[in-house]
Amino acid sequence: MSTRRQFLRRTGLATAALALPLGPASRPGSPLRTPLRTPPAAAPLLPAPGRAPGEDFWEDVAARYETTDRITNLEGGYWGMMAAPVLDAFQRHTARVNRENSFYARTQFNRDAEAVRERVAALLDVAPGEIAFSRNATEALQALIGQYNRLETGETVMYADLDYPAMQHAMNALAARRRAEVATLVIPEPAESAGQIVDAYAEAFDAHPRTRLLLVTHANNKTGLIHPVGDITALARARGIDVIVDAAHSWGHVPFDVAGFGADYVGMNLHKWMGAPLGIGAMYIRAAGLAAIDRAHGDTGSLDAIDSRLHTGTTNFATTLTVNDALDFQQSVGFENKYARVRHLRDLWVREARTMDGVDILTPDDPDLVGAITSFRLHGRTSGEENRALVRTLAEEYGIFTVARTGIAGGDCIRVTPALYNLPPDLEKLVAALRDLAAKRG
Ligand SMILES: Cc1ncc(COP(=O)(O)O)c(C=O)c1O
Numbered sequence: 001m002s003t004r005r006q007f008l009r010r011t012g013l014a015t016a017a018l019a020l021p022l023g024p025a026s027r028p029g030s031p032l033r034t035p036l037r038t039p040p041a042a043a044p045l046l047p048a049p050g051r052a053p054g055e056d057f058w059e060d061v062a063a064r065y066e067t068t069d070r071i072t073n074l075e076g077g078y079w080g081m082m083a084a085p086v087l088d089a090f091q092r093h094t095a096r097v098n099r100e101n102s103f104y105a106r107t108q109f110n111r112d113a114e115a116v117r118e119r120v121a122a123l124l125d126v127a128p129g130e131i132a133f134s135r136n137a138t139e140a141l142q143a144l145i146g147q148y149n150r151l152e153t154g155e156t157v158m159y160a161d162l163d164y165p166a167m168q169h170a171m172n173a174l175a176a177r178r179r180a181e182v183a184t185l186v187i188p189e190p191a192e193s194a195g196q197i198v199d200a201y202a203e204a205f206d207a208h209p210r211t212r213l214l215l216v217t218h219a220n221n222k223t224g225l226i227h228p229v230g231d232i233t234a235l236a237r238a239r240g241i242d243v244i245v246d247a248a249h250s251w252g253h254v255p256f257d258v259a260g261f262g263a264d265y266v267g268m269n270l271h272k273w274m275g276a277p278l279g280i281g282a283m284y285i286r287a288a289g290l291a292a293i294d295r296a297h298g299d300t301g302s303l304d305a306i307d308s309r310l311h312t313g314t315t316n317f318a319t320t321l322t323v324n325d326a327l328d329f330q331q332s333v334g335f336e337n338k339y340a341r342v343r344h345l346r347d348l349w350v351r352e353a354r355t356m357d358g359v360d361i362l363t364p365d366d367p368d369l370v371g372a373i374t375s376f377r378l379h380g381r382t383s384g385e386e387n388r389a390l391v392r393t394l395a396e397e398y399g400i401f402t403v404a405r406t407g408i409a410g411g412d413c414i415r416v417t418p419a420l421y422n423l424p425p426d427l428e429k430l431v432a433a434l435r436d437l438a439a440k441r442g
Helices: 004-011 014-018 055-062 084-107 109-124 137-146 165-177 194-207 229-238 287-292 317-333 335-353 384-398 424-440
Strands: 131-134 156-160 181-185 211-217 242-247 265-269 281-285 359-361 374-378 403-405 413-416
Touching (some): 109 131, 131 137, 165 181, 165 211, 194 211, 194 229, 281 287, 317 335
Antiparallel strands (some): 131 281
């Protein structure tokens, strides 16, 4: 079987692919490659049409990230490392913005930011006027929840155990201000099917018929479960319930379709799976849903414009500019390829872990319900203390970085998130560690 490199050489595409600047690849056991200080070549690093990219392609992609050899990082869920060409661009934008100072910010930035907004909107297949940039998903979601104005005294807001804590708190605060009720539901663990999750919501709606606002997470941060948002929203809307979608963890990670969510409100991140610099997220408000969100903090901007719903003040101009470079990189890899790759890396360890006595996997294998993220716990070890201790053991004794997660009805767990800079040996290392830990569990 020919390798991708052989194929590229044969088809004459090798030069184009290799013209992309190679980031300094600091992988254990490999020498540091010198980054080429040139902007990313226009030619995308695409696999051959109609072919799934092979391991050599993914090695090439991984080499474009400068990683540390201090630890094997399987905690890509916190935020997304910039690939070397993106980091390079960020540094150039930072230097330029700093050099030109307010002259740039006052005369040019708005136009540049508008172009970025148009590109992001086009990628999401929504109107530019339905998108506003925030500094992170939290800011976007807190604005959507906190400024929601349709909640009446005695009505109910609802969220699930797997939703993000800060968003649960924002829902609680909204309910308290409006003298409304809070209803929570528990997502089955592990969820067996999309239908089972939808049924859990249907039951909760039946139990709380005055529900007005629902928070639903696309990819949750605890187990990585992908929630069937479109189906849940359809059910909610049929009952007159407005839906805010927390998509902080899903854009650029798993197949993503804002229209398919069917919701008026979505909060997203660009600094997780889109690999933009830290400090950028986005808010989506469907034009028809704008009136139900108050303007931010007495903002006097147009009632008809999304920008009046989010007032961030001065932000990092270079971060916004670098979104273009991050999207260039992600598109050069290809979103479908990326989804398949991170899912493959996830399967490499989960398949083995499922055969180990005493290791409970909390995330299903159904391709519609999982992406890169999967969580596990050693059987019966449900406390925060036990899971934090295990995270320490994985780091100190096995050289693997993960994170403990809490707030799940079934107990705490450990989240594992491979990313594009990981290669199969990283997951093999985890498998060996888990085998060892499961055997020692006693
Ligand atoms: C599901 C979910 N929602 C919201 C957030 C908040 O994102 P940020 O910290 O970028 O604001 C996160 C962060 O991990 C998350 O996983």
